Amino acid sequence: MYPDHTHQPPAQRALDVHYPTxxxxxIAVPAPLVPVQPGTVPAVASVVLPDGRVVTGYAINPVRPEPVATSLAVSRTAVNVALGGVGFLAVCGGLLLLTTFITALTALITQLITLAAVIFGGWIAVQVFSASGHKGGTTINARKAVIKRNKFYG
Structure with a gap:
């Protein structure tokens, strides 16, 4: 076997000759002249290659692809439901505080009414049972009364 993996010696093989096309x-066609606004002409850049040749041309800004819109990992509906839940919890907390406030206010009013009743009732009792406040009027002396046959003996 030969180094080029054929079964023929190099002298017996046919040669393939390739000619360049x-x-x-x-034919250079002159480009049409396009009016260019001043200040929009790009800067000319020159690059020196390692073999000494100089290449001159206009610097072209690379085309940047449009940014791809990123999709959320969570759907908007799920986010809205979660935010609604947080709002509902905040409202429930506020309602709990409101009912606690109403309960405390009711207890305070009840205690004030009870205190007023005790004070007013005490004042009435003092007025009724005080001897110094009694002036004139009928005096009744109570003693043992006897009732016989629907007749009062007093």
Missing amino acids: PIQPV
Whole structure:
């Protein structure tokens, strides 16, 4: 076996000859002149290659692709439901505080009414049972009364 993996010696193999295809020259057509606004002409850049040749041309800004809109990992509906739940919990907390406030206010009013009743009742009792406040009027002396046959003996 030969180094090129054929079964023929190099002298017996046919040679393939390839001839280059000539490239037809392009006829230069002058480009139409396009009016350019001052200040919009790009800067000319020159680059020196390692073999000493200089390449001059306009610097072209690379085309940047449009940013791809990122999709959320969570749907908007799920986010809205979660925010609604947080709002509902906040309202429930406020209602709990409101009912606690109403309960405390009711207890305070009840205690004030009870205190007023005790004070007013004490004042009435003092007025009724005080001897110094009694002036004139009928005096009744109570003693043992006897009732016999629907007749009062007093």
